[in-house]
Amino acid sequence: xxxxxxxxxxxxxxxxxxxxxxxxxxxxxxxxxxxxxxxxxxxxxxxxxxxxxxxxxxxxxxxxxxxxxxxxxxxxxxxxxxxxxxxxxxxxxxxxxxxxxxxxxxxxxxxxxxxxxxxxxxxxxxxxxxxxxxxxxxxxxxxxxxxxxxxxxxxxxxxxxxxxxxxxxxxxxxxxxxxxxxxxxxxxxxxxxxxxxxxxxxxxxxxxxxxxxxxxxxxxxxxxxxxxxxxxxxxxxxxxxxxxxxxxxxxxxxxxxxxxxxxxxxxxxxxxxxxxxxxxxxxxxxxx
Numbered sequence: 001x002x003x004x005x006x007x008x009x010x011x012x013x014x015x016x017x018x019x020x021x022x023x024x025x026x027x028x029x030x031x032x033x034x035x036x037x038x039x040x041x042x043x044x045x046x047x048x049x050x051x052x053x054x055x056x057x058x059x060x061x062x063x064x065x066x067x068x069x070x071x072x073x074x075x076x077x078x079x080x081x082x083x084x085x086x087x088x089x090x091x092x093x094x095x096x097x098x099x100x101x102x103x104x105x106x107x108x109x110x111x112x113x114x115x116x117x118x119x120x121x122x123x124x125x126x127x128x129x130x131x132x133x134x135x136x137x138x139x140x141x142x143x144x145x146x147x148x149x150x151x152x153x154x155x156x157x158x159x160x161x162x163x164x165x166x167x168x169x170x171x172x173x174x175x176x177x178x179x180x181x182x183x184x185x186x187x188x189x190x191x192x193x194x195x196x197x198x199x200x201x202x203x204x205x206x207x208x209x210x211x212x213x214x215x216x217x218x219x220x221x222x223x224x225x226x227x228x229x230x231x232x233x234x235x236x237x238x239x240x241x242x243x244x245x246x247x248x249x250x251x252x253x254x255x256x257x258x259x260x261x262x263x264x265x266x267x268x269x270x271x272x273x274x275x276x277x278x279x280x281x282x283x284x285x286x287x288x
Contacts, residue, residue, distance in 0.1 A: 043072055045244060051064040051065070067135075067136075131160045275288055
């Protein structure tokens with residue numbers, strides 16, 4: 001895929017006019033795990049998330065596996081609400097292990113969902129999906145302090161404590177809380193972050209939002225080096241989204257058009273071009 005960034009609207013670093021800057025509400029998300037898929041962003045698709053990378057000697061360097069991947073609503077809760085709470089803590093100088101989310105109705109408001117009984121129940125179930133999804137990971141990363149670290153993890157990222165349940169100190173929760181797993185908490189404390197436009201994220205449907213999160217890495221480099229085009233392989237996007245990967249152009253084109261269209265409509269990207277290629281194994285059609 002080839003993307004042409006419309007420099008009139010730049011969410012990753014290019015100078016903006018004062019009136020445009022006023023519209024941008026940044027949220028800084030961690031970059032260590034962002035590239036790896038965690039959620040199902042399509043409602044009715046069952047996906048298996050498992051990635052293993054070996055070095056030239058055949059030794060495993062990176063492992064990423066998610067059991068029971070949560071769905072699209074759980075993805076929105078994670079990226080729009082929980083990540084925002086974590087970002088707010090960073091701005092205050094400390095990412096706490098235990099923090100408050102708010103009520104189910106509050107979360108409906110933040111996601112622009114009508115806070116009826118069905119919606120609040122759906123959010124409660126999506127929170128459980130996130131809390132019960134297990135990760136097996138071995139990832140090397142460079143922290144914000146320049147130190148090389150390894151994140152090794154075989155458990156869930158956090159526990160959800162619902163209103164009325166016991167908090168670690170023995171008192172009853174007056175709201176919904178998140179308690180981060182110690183190793184996940186440690187990774188968040190040391191991971192580098194990248195600014196994204198919170199309001200823009202919030203408006204996007206899950207698949208377009210996922211493209212924005214992943215494309216931001218490429219866009220940042222494109223703007224830094226003053227290049228007009230940002231590129232991403234179709235196969236890489238499908239692997240990191242995750243989405244079903246097709247080899248038939250007549251399926252690829254409508255699949256990606258639905259994802260590109262919100263960004264074109266919002267002038268985040270100017271246009272999209274595809275160049276056909278063959279994947280690194282020389283077996284399957286690919287596009288960039």
